[in-house]
Amino acid sequence: MSATTPQRRRAEIESLMGDHAEVDIQSLAVHFGVSEMTIRRDLGVLEEDGVVRRLVGGRALLLDAKSREPALSTRATAEYETKSHIGRAVAELLSDDEVVFIDGGSTALAAAHSLRGTGRTLTVLTRSLLVAEELAEEPGIEIFLLGGRLKSSERLTTSSTMADDLRHYNVDTYVMGISGVHPTRGLTDYDPDESAGKRLAIERADRVVLVADHSKLGRVLMSRVAGVEDVSVLVTDASADDGVLNSMPSSLSVVLAEPQS
Numbered sequence: 001m002s003a004t005t006p007q008r009r010r011a012e013i014e015s016l017m018g019d020h021a022e023v024d025i026q027s028l029a030v031h032f033g034v035s036e037m038t039i040r041r042d043l044g045v046l047e048e049d050g051v052v053r054r055l056v057g058g059r060a061l062l063l064d065a066k067s068r069e070p071a072l073s074t075r076a077t078a079e080y081e082t083k084s085h086i087g088r089a090v091a092e093l094l095s096d097d098e099v100v101f102i103d104g105g106s107t108a109l110a111a112a113h114s115l116r117g118t119g120r121t122l123t124v125l126t127r128s129l130l131v132a133e134e135l136a137e138e139p140g141i142e143i144f145l146l147g148g149r150l151k152s153s154e155r156l157t158t159s160s161t162m163a164d165d166l167r168h169y170n171v172d173t174y175v176m177g178i179s180g181v182h183p184t185r186g187l188t189d190y191d192p193d194e195s196a197g198k199r200l201a202i203e204r205a206d207r208v209v210l211v212a213d214h215s216k217l218g219r220v221l222m223s224r225v226a227g228v229e230d231v232s233v234l235v236t237d238a239s240a241d242d243g244v245l246n247s248m249p250s251s252l253s254v255v256l257a258e259p260q261s
Contacts, residue, residue: 004032010042014051017062025058053190056220083107086211087114089235089257090175093209096121096140098172101201104128104156104194105177107211115141125169127197129155144169149193158193166200174205176231180219181212183247186228188221195223207232214238217245228252 004012009032016031017023025043029036036058043060046052052060087110094100094115100122102108112134115122121140126132132145146165148157176198180188187210189195202208202225210231217238228249235255238245245254 006042006045009034010046013039013042014046014062017052017060022055022059022061025060054222056188056222083110083213083237084114085257085259086213086235086237087111089255090209090211091115091118091120093233093235093255094120094122094173099123099125099170100173100175101125101166101169101171101205102128102131102175103177103198103201104131104154107213108175108177109134111175111211125166125171127156127158148197151191151194154194156194158191158197164197164200166197166204169204171201171205173207173209174201176201176208176210178210178212178225179216180221181210181216181228181234181244182218182220183228183244183249185220185224187225187231188219189223189225190221192223195225198225202226202230209233209235211235214242217242 012032013023013028016028025036025039028039032039043052043054047054052062054060083106086107090111091114102112102124104127109128109130112131115135116138119140120138123142123144124131124135125144125146127146127148129145132143135141135143146157148164150156151158178187178198179190182188187198189198208231210233212234214237217236229251231252233253233255234248235257236245237257240256248254
């Protein structure tokens with residue numbers, strides 16, 4: 001199969017990943033009879049095209065058409081129901097008169113959605129245009145939208161510079177979204193700029209409430225944000241016997257969010 005053109009091979013890689021979602025470079029190299037470096041180049045092109053995301057450890061994750069950027073703005077509403085139980089659990093952890101920084105991402109957005117109609121009096125800081133819009137009509141919630149470079153695919157601003165607005169605030173609780181949570185490799189994400197912003201938010205917060213659905217547990221991505229020890233509370237829908245969850249430090253408080261019956 002080594003005579004296959006790069007374009008044809010990349011199309012076949014995408015087709016293969018339609019059945020497996022995640023693949024590893026070594027297996028693809030054997031399948032196509034080419035070097036691992038060739039497969040790395042193929043995956044690099046597919047990542048630039050928004051077809052896959054490369055993970056550490058020589059793996060790649062397929063992004064289906066519904067979740068490719070700019071998908072968050074259209075995906076978020078559909079995910080309110082699947083992540084609403086996580087959002088409700090987070091809302092119950094917040095108290096009136098807190099200053100809360102709410103991340104971007106669909107799980108953190110579900111937390112913002114769960115605050116609607118609760119009558120809470122909060123000051124909310126966020127980089128997410130969607131979070132700001134979600135809470136804009138809540139009379140008891142004052143919103144500070146932080147500036148920076150707009151990442152249109154996620155509808156949020158990012159800033160890794162020392163001029164970051166967040167440096168001028170202190171917050172009681174940081175509601176943190178993340179793409180990968182690992183007991184020893186820590187919290188990881190795709191975008192280094194977003195990671196820098198998350199690190200700053202951790203520094204400015206008295207308490208970090210991490211929201212992560214079960215699919216994020218055990219995943220390791222390119223950009224390291226922080227260690228698990230920097231998190232105060234993990235809110236997840238993973239089962240109590242999840243192996244990754246049981247490998248977390250004993251100092252981490254875990255809230256298991258269950259769907260309403």
